[in-house]
Amino acid sequence: MNPYIKTTPAKEFRVIAFVGPAGTGKSQRAQLVARENEVDFMIDDGLLISKGRIMAGRSAKSERNLVRAIRRAMFQFPDHRKAVRTFLEKNAPCKIMVLGTSISMAEKIARALSLPTPELIIDITEVASPEEIINARRERHEKGQHAVPVSRTQLRKNFAGKLVVHLRGLFKSQDKEDGERTIVRPPFSFFGALTIDPSAIEDMVRHVISLSPQVKEVEDIKVGSSDDVISLDITVNVTTGKLNFRELGKREQKRVASAVRFFTGLDIGKVDIRIAEVFFQ
CATH class of the missing domain: 3.40.50 (Rossmann fold)
Incomplete structure (x- = not known):
């Protein structure tokens, strides 16, 4: 509507x-x-x-x-x-x-x-x-x-x-x-239909998150869509380090949203990052 x-x-x-x-x-x-x-x-x-x-x-x-x-x-x-x-x-x-x-x-x-x-x-x-x-x-x-x-x-x-x-x-x-x-x-040419599979977005998110030195493992990624707006629910295991967990979560939210928006052109409604396990070092 x-x-x-x-x-x-x-x-x-x-x-x-x-x-x-x-x-x-x-x-x-x-x-x-x-x-x-x-x-x-x-x-x-x-x-x-x-x-x-x-x-x-x-x-x-x-x-x-x-x-x-x-x-x-x-x-x-x-x-x-x-x-x-x-x-x-x-x-x-x-x-x-x-x-x-x-x-x-x-x-x-x-x-x-x-x-x-x-x-x-x-x-x-x-x-x-x-x-x-x-x-x-x-x-x-x-x-x-x-x-x-x-x-x-x-x-x-x-x-x-x-x-x-x-x-x-x-x-x-x-x-x-x-x-x-x-x-x-134009800067691109296109024929036919275009579909972005959720698994492609999952792989993209997994790669971006994995680049963070404090993220030990990405446990789960859920991709949702409503009215052409994407929502992401990410569960990770992290280690202690330079950033506290709140700062780490906010930084990764911004990095993921920016990357997905840039590479797919899709609107990002929300990025939720859940910390499942913490490893001390």
């Missing part, structure tokens, strides 16, 4: 979806599809866009961590989600086009923003030929480049990778930045 109250009736928003697998050229054609369907705003990779301008949100491509990039695109960060929803509230009624790699993804994005289920689904194959899709996928695989339907100046402060080239659409409207798009090379 979203953490804010819907103050605008769903009927004030009309939603369509433009879908296709990653790297098939959706963003390159997004402005044209939006114009043909009289769309007011586009949602693409965490951004709310209108006529080539970023109106609200933050680009998933601004994230240097793959997991955080996926969560950013799906509006799983409360402040990000609220900012976009608030902007839409102020501009209702309006028509919105959600870009996604699948119908399911588009529906999840709409649901995250408390928007109606898309009333129309437009597939990339309806607006691009098989040859164009093949060429787009080749560009993505070989060069790792992505198109973003906004101007270079709009994107410059909202992207972590390299801005490669700026393009203008062949069918230019009177709006200065309508139809513009920028080719970018």
Whole structure:
């Protein structure tokens, strides 16, 4: 459930979806599809866009961590989600086009923003030929480049990778930045689904904790998850040393939370460290 109250009736928003697998050229054609369907705003990779301008949100491509990039695109960060929803509230009624790699993804994005289920689904194959899709996928695989339907100046402060080239659409409207798009090379490339197994997090935690000279043994690690927030319950055996047990526990809490957050991009709700046995030396 979203953490804010819907103050605008769903009927004030009309939603369509433009879908296709990653790297098939959706963003390159997004402005044209939006114009043909009289769309007011586009949602693409965490951004709310209108006529080539970023109106609200933050680009998933601004994230240097793959997991955080996926969560950013799906509006799983409360402040990000609220900012976009608030902007839409102020501009209702309006028509919105959600870009996604699948119908399911588009529906999840709409649901995250408390928007109606898309009333129309437009597939990339309806607006691009098989040859164009093949060429787009080749560009993505070989060069790792992505198109973003906004101007270079709009994107410059909202992207972590390299801005490669700026393009203008062949069918230019009177709006200065309508139809513009920028080719970018993000710091990572990704195809398919991503799953982080709890055992991988356990191994990571075990390694980080084991680096402490006062930790003799890691007895048990429990990984919990609720609403995309991770909780860790760690049981250790320790030795006496430079730090008292309270100081040791606080230090290891910070080290574990920082490491897991950095390497996985997941939010850490709590880290509980229990001392089962003490060895004197």
